[in-house]
Amino acid sequence: MSEQKKHQSIEEKQYLVRFNADTKSHLHVKDEDICLTKCPDKICTIFCPAEIYKWEDIRMHVGYEGCHECGSCRIGCPHQNIKWEYPKGGHGIVFRLG
Amino acid sequence: MSEKFDAIVVGAGPAGISCAYDLAKGGANVLLLERGEYPGSKNVMGGVLYRKMMEDVIPEFYKEAPLERPIVEQRFMMMDKESAVTFGYKGMEWGKEPYNNFTVLRAKFDQWFAEKAVEQGAVLINETVVLECIVENGKVVGVRTDRPNGDVYADVVVLADGVNSLLAQSLGFHKEYKPDEVALATMEILKLDKKVIEDRFNLEDNQGCTIELFGDATKGILGTGFLYTNKDTLSIGVGTLLSGLIKHKIRPYDLLEYVKNHPMIRPYIQGSEPQEYLAHLIPEGGYNSMGKIVGDGVIVIGDASQLVNAIHREGSNLAMTSGRLAAETILQAKEAGDFSERMLDEYRLKLLNGFVGQDMKKYKDSTHHFDKFPQYFDQYIPMMNKAASQMFTVDGSSKWEKQKKIWSDIGSTKEKMKIARDFYRAWKVIK
Numbered sequence: 001m002s003e004q005k006k007h008q009s010i011e012e013k014q015y016l017v018r019f020n021a022d023t024k025s026h027l028h029v030k031d032e033d034i035c036l037t038k039c040p041d042k043i044c045t046i047f048c049p050a051e052i053y054k055w056e057d058i059r060m061h062v063g064y065e066g067c068h069e070c071g072s073c074r075i076g077c078p079h080q081n082i083k084w085e086y087p088k089g090g091h092g093i094v095f096r097l098g
Numbered sequence: 099m100s101e102k103f104d105a106i107v108v109g110a111g112p113a114g115i116s117c118a119y120d121l122a123k124g125g126a127n128v129l130l131l132e133r134g135e136y137p138g139s140k141n142v143m144g145g146v147l148y149r150k151m152m153e154d155v156i157p158e159f160y161k162e163a164p165l166e167r168p169i170v171e172q173r174f175m176m177m178d179k180e181s182a183v184t185f186g187y188k189g190m191e192w193g194k195e196p197y198n199n200f201t202v203l204r205a206k207f208d209q210w211f212a213e214k215a216v217e218q219g220a221v222l223i224n225e226t227v228v229l230e231c232i233v234e235n236g237k238v239v240g241v242r243t244d245r246p247n248g249d250v251y252a253d254v255v256v257l258a259d260g261v262n263s264l265l266a267q268s269l270g271f272h273k274e275y276k277p278d279e280v281a282l283a284t285m286e287i288l289k290l291d292k293k294v295i296e297d298r299f300n301l302e303d304n305q306g307c308t309i310e311l312f313g314d315a316t317k318g319i320l321g322t323g324f325l326y327t328n329k330d331t332l333s334i335g336v337g338t339l340l341s342g343l344i345k346h347k348i349r350p351y352d353l354l355e356y357v358k359n360h361p362m363i364r365p366y367i368q369g370s371e372p373q374e375y376l377a378h379l380i381p382e383g384g385y386n387s388m389g390k391i392v393g394d395g396v397i398v399i400g401d402a403s404q405l406v407n408a409i410h411r412e413g414s415n416l417a418m419t420s421g422r423l424a425a426e427t428i429l430q431a432k433e434a435g436d437f438s439e440r441m442l443d444e445y446r447l448k449l450l451n452g453f454v455g456q457d458m459k460k461y462k463d464s465t466h467h468f469d470k471f472p473q474y475f476d477q478y479i480p481m482m483n484k485a486a487s488q489m490f491t492v493d494g495s496s497k498w499e500k501q502k503k504i505w506s507d508i509g510s511t512k513e514k515m516k517i518a519r520d521f522y523r524a525w526k527v528i529k
Contacts, residue, residue, distance in 0.1 A: 013286070046343070068378070071261065072282050072377075098142055
């Protein structure tokens with residue numbers, strides 16, 4: 001048994017999860033301009049439990065491959081700016097335990 | 099897939115499988131569609147499965163189902179930063195038949211449960227997303243899937259597609275949820291030696307313990323944490339309203355790490371190995387957020403209809419009961435050859451008049467109340483801890499002096515009145 005590490009990063013957590021990613025994204029930012037000009041907080045980059053939303057200078061990068069399909073971004077986006085669909089059948093996250 | 103079924107159930111979770119099981123058992127030709135690789139692969143819960151509602155579907159299921167541990171102790175920790183006031187109940191009657199509840203790992207359990215539905219005659223098709231309901235003349239007549247030539251028809255479609263019920267939403271049954279109507283829960287499965295678990299939680303073989311965490315576990319935001327014992331793993335998690343995370347700009351996985359490293363929790367999980375990390379939404383709007391759940395040729399069950407009792411961390415049991423009642427109604431409708439909303443409304447009536455509806459109504463204002471008045475979590479729990487510390491610290495002052503000090507620390511008469519009023523209000527919303 002190893003010592004409990006003080007803090008486990010989200011990257012380490014995501015590494016524990018099995019994903020069968022589709023080749024195309026099931027998440028789309030509807031209007032990129034809204035993130036750039038109307039959304040100073042970019043709160044999706046904070047509350048997404050898999051940190052798949054990352055702000056890169058002028059645009060939102062969506063790492064859909066690590067999505068838990070929880071739906072938080074669709075509901076929590078203050079501008080309802082995320083088009084959220086389920087990944088193609090059999091794709092996306094595959095929970096093995098919980 | 100051009101065949102027509104008596105019923106199509108969308109989603110193989112506790113609600114959908116219960117419904118498909120009872121429909122198949124009752125002689126209906128039922129198709130159960132699951133978008134994941136296998137039932138359970140998309141499903142998450144803290145881990146408590148209630149025996150009674152599961153037995154209403156499969157009697158004595160505990161003799162063969164893949165369960166973790168029957169729960170013999172339920173503890174509640176009211177946490178401050180470096181302390182906790184703990185209470186709970188442990189009873190040996192919960193450790194033997196007929197049991198009260200069990201911890202389960204959903205990926206295993208849901209697969210087993212779905213197989214039982216298949217044994218009854220349900221047709222299970224995995225890896226299939228339902229894109230929309232096929233509606234003709236205002237009546238749902240089937241579903242459009244993401245498979246080639248993927249239209250399937252049925253007399254009735256049961257939506258058991260979970261908290262993100264895009265299908266119920268697109269039928270106009272409920273509006274998009276707001277961030278204060280859903281909780282975002284993150285959890286981890288931690289591997290730990292069976293014997294170590296039993297020692298740490300004061301358990302014997304085939305006994306389990308659940309600990310619910312309030313207060314500092316969520317940094318005072320409305321929500322709860324939990325720590326449950328499985329056979330040779332622990333499930334640890336934390337859930338708060340999405341609106342709380344947004345308001346306080348908290349990363350959910352940071353909150354989970356905070357709980358794992360809390361001095362009241364760390365000793366329980368020390369030395370364990372994380373096996374899986376999971377995130378999921380819980381519908382917590384309660385009765386007031388329930389939309390329409392019956393239409394012509396369509397019924398909504400489980401999380402898709404907001405059936406969660408957040409105060410008592412119940413959900414899978416409400417889901418199973420809703421699935422069972424939906425099946426009952428559909429079998430009657432089949433007999434009568436009538437799948438109209440009027441006929442299917444019997445499901446809604448049975449659900450709302452039974453324990454599910456009673457409990458949903460009882461706690462209908464609780465989420466909103468505790469969200470609106472955060473002092474319960476961020477002030478009164480720390481206050482309770484401070485009082486316990488003062489009372490139980492032996493420092494030479496008399497117990498009368500201690501009581502006097504505790505009483506004066508609570509604040510002025512005006513503040514005491516406010517607390518009394520808050521407790522009265524809290525009692526009113528949960529009574």
